[in-house]
Amino acid sequence: MLAQELVLKQRTELLHALCSSGSSEHLERVLDLLLAHGELEWEEYQNIQIPGRALYTNARQLLDLVYTKGAVTCEGLLSALKLTLPEGQHASLSFSGCSLNRDRNVCHKPTSESLLNRRPSLVRKLQGCISGALEALTRSGHFTSGDCDEVRLPIHTPSQQARRLLDHVRSKGDPAAEVVLDFIQQKYGSGSSLNQEKVELSKEFQKFQKKLTSSVLAQSCFLSTYGGTSHMSLDEIYTDVELELSHDCTEAPLGLEDIVGTAGTKNVEADTVLVSGEAGSGKSTLIQRLHLLWARGTALQDFLFLFPFSCRKLNSEQRELSVQELLFQHCCWPDRDQEEIFQFILDHPHLILFTFDGLDEFKQSFSDEHRLCCPTQRAPVHILLFNLIQGSLMKGVWKVVTSRPEAVGPVLRKHLRKEVFLKGFSPSGIDCFVRKHHSDPTVAAKVLGSLQTNTALLGLCHSPVLCWIVSQCHRELLGCEEGSLQTITDVYMMILQHFLQHQRPEKTSVGLGWLQENKETVLHLGQLAFDGIGNTCYVFSFSHLKMCGVSEKDISMGFLILSKDMSFSHSRHYEFLHVTIQCFFAALHIVLSSCSDRSTIPKLFELQDMTESGIECFRACFPATHQEQQVPGDQDTAVEKPNLQITATFMSGLLSDRYLSMWHQSCPSTTLERKVKQVSKCLSKGLQKHFRSIPQPVAGEKKSMHAMPDFVWLIKCIYEMQETRIAKDAMSKLEVDHLKLTYCNIGPIECTALAYVLQHLKGPVGLQLDNNSIGDVGVEQLLPCMHICNALYLRNNNITDEGIGKLIPKCIQCVNFQKIALFNNKLTDACTQHFSLLLKTKQNFLSLRLGNNNITAEGAKQLAEGLKVNHSLKFLGLWGNKIGDAGAQALADALQNSETLLWLSLVGNGVGSTGACALANIIRHSSSLEEIWLTENCITKTGVECLIQALKHNQHVKSLWLRNNHLSSEEVEDMMQRESRLVF
Numbered sequence: 012m013l014a015q016e017l018v019l020k021q022r023t024e025l026l027h028a029l030c031s032s033g034s035s036e037h038l039e040r041v042l043d044l045l046l047a048h049g050e051l052e053w054e055e056y057q058n059i060q061i062p063g064r065a066l067y068t069n070a071r072q073l074l075d076l077v078y079t080k081g082a083v084t085c086e087g088l089l090s091a092l093k094l095t096l097p098e099g100q101h102a103s104l105s106f107s108g109c110s111l112n113r114d115r116n117v118c119h120k121p122t123s124e125s126l127l128n129r130r131p132s133l134v135r136k137l138q139g140c141i142s143g144a145l146e147a148l149t150r151s152g153h154f155t156s157g158d159c160d161e162v163r164l165p166i167h168t169p170s171q172q173a174r175r176l177l178d179h180v181r182s183k184g185d186p187a188a189e190v191v192l193d194f195i196q197q198k199y200g201s202g203s204s205l206n207q208e209k210v211e212l213s214k215e216f217q218k219f220q221k222k223l224t225s226s227v228l229a230q231s232c233f234l235s236t237y238g239g240t241s242h243m244s245l246d247e248i249y250t251d252v253e254l255e256l257s258h259d260c261t262e263a264p265l266g267l268e269d270i271v272g273t274a275g276t277k278n279v280e281a282d283t284v285l286v287s288g289e290a291g292s293g294k295s296t297l298i299q300r301l302h303l304l305w306a307r308g309t310a311l312q313d314f315l316f317l318f319p320f321s322c323r324k325l326n327s328e329q330r331e332l333s334v335q336e337l338l339f340q341h342c343c344w345p346d347r348d349q350e351e352i353f354q355f356i357l358d359h360p361h362l363i364l365f366t367f368d369g370l371d372e373f374k375q376s377f378s379d380e381h382r383l384c385c386p387t388q389r390a391p392v393h394i395l396l397f398n399l400i401q402g403s404l405m406k407g408v409w410k411v412v413t414s415r416p417e418a419v420g421p422v423l424r425k426h427l428r429k430e431v432f433l434k435g436f437s438p439s440g441i442d443c444f445v446r447k448h449h450s451d452p453t454v455a456a457k458v459l460g461s462l463q464t465n466t467a468l469l470g471l472c473h474s475p476v477l478c479w480i481v482s483q484c485h486r487e488l489l490g491c492e493e494g495s496l497q498t499i500t501d502v503y504m505m506i507l508q509h510f511l512q513h514q515r516p517e518k519t520s521v522g523l524g525w526l527q528e529n530k531e532t533v534l535h536l537g538q539l540a541f542d543g544i545g546n547t548c549y550v551f552s553f554s555h556l557k558m559c560g561v562s563e564k565d566i567s568m569g570f571l572i573l574s575k576d577m578s579f580s581h582s583r584h585y586e587f588l589h590v591t592i593q594c595f596f597a598a599l600h601i602v603l604s605s606c607s608d609r610s611t612i613p614k615l616f617e618l619q620d621m622t623e624s625g626i627e628c629f630r631a632c633f634p635a636t637h638q639e640q641q642v643p644g645d646q647d648t649a650v651e652k653p654n655l656q657i658t659a660t661f662m663s664g665l666l667s668d669r670y671l672s673m674w675h676q677s678c679p680s681t682t683l684e685r686k687v688k689q690v691s692k693c694l695s696k697g698l699q700k701h702f703r704s705i706p707q708p709v710a711g712e713k714k715s716m717h718a719m720p721d722f723v724w725l726i727k728c729i730y731e732m733q734e735t736r737i738a739k740d741a742m743s744k745l746e747v748d749h750l751k752l753t754y755c756n757i758g759p760i761e762c763t764a765l766a767y768v769l770q771h772l773k774g775p776v777g778l779q780l781d782n783n784s785i786g787d788v789g790v791e792q793l794l795p796c797m798h799i800c801n802a803l804y805l806r807n808n809n810i811t812d813e814g815i816g817k818l819i820p821k822c823i824q825c826v827n828f829q830k831i832a833l834f835n836n837k838l839t840d841a842c843t844q845h846f847s848l849l850l851k852t853k854q855n856f857l858s859l860r861l862g863n864n865n866i867t868a869e870g871a872k873q874l875a876e877g878l879k880v881n882h883s884l885k886f887l888g889l890w891g892n893k894i895g896d897a898g899a900q901a902l903a904d905a906l907q908n909s910e911t912l913l914w915l916s917l918v919g920n921g922v923g924s925t926g927a928c929a930l931a932n933i934i935r936h937s938s939s940l941e942e943i944w945l946t947e948n949c950i951t952k953t954g955v956e957c958l959i960q961a962l963k964h965n966q967h968v969k970s971l972w973l974r975n976n977h978l979s980s981e982e983v984e985d986m987m988q989r990e991s992r993l994v995f
């Protein structure tokens with residue numbers, strides 16, 4: 012189909028793709044690309060991107076324009092969209108092989124034209140250094156402080172600030188553009204892009220680069236979790252994951268290349284980027300994808316050489332090496348001219364990228380005590396690695412390191428350029444992954460249908476490894492009873508059954524026969540996993556296997572795969588399909604072995620308090636099978652704690668009532684009962700310890716508990732046990748008014764566990780879950796505990812209208828519920844009807860805060876409907892939305908007779924003077940209002956005059972905030988004299 016026809020036919024889908032996130036980022040990125048490729052003229056761009064106009068209107072304007080411009084521009088639009096949208100959204104659109112092939116006419120190129128040409132890359136680069144660029148422009152006299160303020164408006168995201176800066180610069184002409192280009196040049200150096208630097212590569216260099224590229228390509232083509240079952244190429248299955256810069260940043264979705272981009276830079280001196288994520292969130296797969304794209308020449312092309320390292324493999328390096336040996340022996344051996352190639356690497360650090368996958372699996376935890384600066388000096392591998400990361404060795408080389416968050420301490424953090432959080436699959440990612448996994452669309456639809464009916468399982472599928480298991484075991488999934496899959500242990504039990512039965516499909520056993528028939532295999536693999544987990548050992552030699560009785564038949568079951576990290580050694584080495592599967596088998600071992608040490612379970616749960624010597628003592632529970640691999644006296648607890656905690660979580664699940672009957676054949680029931688008791692006691696004790704640490708409240712303040720990360724882990728263990736009694740017991744002892752779980756990495760999985768436990772709290776609490784990754788699925792998981800919440804704080808949690816559509820109807824039914832804070836989410840006008848109903852229905856409701864979302868005048872009008880008939884609301888916060896003067900008018904009409912409203916914030920809403928004059932009516936009539944915030948609202952003298960007049964009739968109002976409006980300093984001076992309650 013022709014591109015023009017595609018644009019017309021898919022108009023609704025295109026609009027949805029551009030606008031449904033509620034953020035203008037997709038539209039703006041598309042516009043950047045179209046400008047850069049000359050598909051749009053500057054004037055056309057200005058007619059589309061009108062500040063303050065609704066996002067959908069801007070997007071419609073763009074679609075109309077490209078359609079009238081013809082087929083080539085339509086093709087450009089589709090292609091720009093393809094580059095912009097996350098892969099998960101591609102499925103709903105047809106792009107029909109379109110491409111952005113035109114280049115902006117650059118034959119005579121004034122500087123401001125090159126701002127257009129390079130707009131996408133300039134936006135990326137400027138994001139991290141807006142202040143610097145503004146300073147340069149002010150210093151050179153091109154920008155006034157007013158220009159800077161407009162760029163810096165807090166309602167703009169960093170990328171929007173970058174665009175506004177470029178837009179302003181264009182209006183100032185070529186000299187200003189030159190200042191920006193010079194600034195970027197200085198900041199990033201001419202060598203930051205290969206296109207700019209003429210690197211002369213000799214034939215030997217080219218040969219080495221080719222060899223390195225093919226080796227990286229070969230290593231990254233296939234995904235290892237499919238090694239034991241089927242051959243799956245990364246291309247076929249790779250699904251975009253959610254990446255986030257920092258919890259406070261509401262930037263549009265990040266792409267893979269943004270990992271090495273400037274956005275989110277915290278320390279410009281450092282060269283190491285950390286990608287952190289929970290077990291199975293997809294860190295190794297993401298790094299593998301980066302390798303593949305680099306080797307293919309489709310990403311990271313600023314780097315000439317990419318050296319990939321696996322910390323799992325580095326663990327086995329016993330020798331002392333120099334950096335040169337590390338690079339060449341572990342990654343790629345240059346057949347000739349080693350010295351020259353190494354010298355080239357030393358001379359061009361900015362063209363080199365190292366990746367270190369799985370720092371949490373590295374035997375030693377990060378330390379910066381041993382300094383090493385000389386690249387030719389030999390040292391133990393961990394010293395080399397740590398010095399590379401901190402930049403004392405080979406400063407300027409970019410490093411991307413992956414790790415579980417628990418294993419990242421403050422010492423490492425101070426050497427990080429930035430941290431990117433990997434959040435697993437988004438809801439559309441789950442959909443996309445399942446469809447990729449199943450070539451038969453009917454099966455995919457059935458699997459997705461089954462997930463929709465089981466939201467706890469759907470929540471688990473945000474973790475890619477769990478989504479993989481669920482897809483892999485679709486037969487078991489579709490055959491099981493509704494609701495029987497609720498916990499992580501349930502999912503791993505499913506893969507256990509799947510692999511054990513799959514080896515002999517013709518003889519599918521009934522009942523628990525599959526387990527009995529394979530008891531020996533489970534015991535052998537359990538022993539191997541358990542020994543390994545305690546000794547930070549994830550790769551097993553044949554002699555390890557033999558020591559644990561693992562036979563060829565056991566290997567053939569598919570849980571163990573040949574280790575590609577050890578492909579250089581002559582003997583075969585194995586590893587578990589995924590480290591979480593190793594943890595699961597280790598837990599099975601603890602449950603099944605009748606002779607295991609009685610102190611294993613308590614010690615596993617005491618991990619939270621363990622010191623170095625404590626963990627040594629724990630290690631004594633493990634046989635010394637693998638200890639020959641260790642560096643004596645150089646261990647750290649942090650590196651292994653995450654896996655030990657996962658093992659404890661599985662163990663709790665395996666000892667739940669629903670599985671106990673399965674273990675009777677292998678372990679005497681008295682021993683099993685003892686283990687169950689031990690786990691229950693440890694969980695209860697662990698939580699009590701947390702509760703005891705809550706300080707007594709200061710007089711007049713609420714008793715508040717700020718949960719430590721281990722609190723969430725203990726809650727998850729209780730959920731795995733599915734024991735209401737333990738949950739009730741634990742919660743009956745918790746006496747707090749406010750439970751704070753901010754920045755605790757809480758996603759949908761954790762929400763399910765939290766709701767399971769917290770619903771048994773005695774008194775109502777304020778539940779503060781700000782800055783996590785709850786999303787709509789997580790919100791739904793929280794519903795069962797809403798009745799105990801009197802306040803809910805969900806700031807910065809990726810929540811959309813869909814989540815609100817489920818949350819608010821439930822909250823309306825909860826008598827205690829009085830406050831909600833949802834700022835920095837993705838809400839639009841589509842959800843305001845729910846808040847309106849809440850305001851109409853709940854006459855004890857106190858506080859509604861919806862700041863920094865995408866609510867416009869339409870949404871404000873909906874809210875006004877509710878506000879008109881509400882007689883309880885005290886706090887209303889709508890800062891950073893786009894309600895404009897019409898929205899302000901609607902709110903003013905609704906609130907002018909309020910007798911309860913104390914505090915109103917409409918900061919940054921473009922209400923203007925018309926809006927301000929309307930809002931003056933609230934001041935004039937309200938008998939309760941004390942504080943009103945109208946900062947950054949383009950209000951002129953006329954608007955403020957209305958407000959001053961209104962204040963004359965109101966003595967309750969204590970302050971009216973008017974900073975950053977359109978007033979001259981003389982006007983401000985005069986108004987302050989006349990009305991002392993105005994704050995400028």
Ligand SMILES: Nc1ncnc2c1ncn2[C@@H]1O[C@H](COP(=O)(O)OP(=O)(O)OP(=O)(O)O)[C@@H](O)[C@H]1O
Binds near residue numbers: 234289294
């Ligand atoms: N982006 C993705 N697309 C498709 N599948 C994925 C993706 N990410 C992860 N998976 C699936 O999940 C499995 C586990 O992912 P991965 O090993 O990358 O996680 P991880 O975060 O490195 O885990 P750990 O910290 O435990 O080592 C993969 O083997 C693959 O099957």
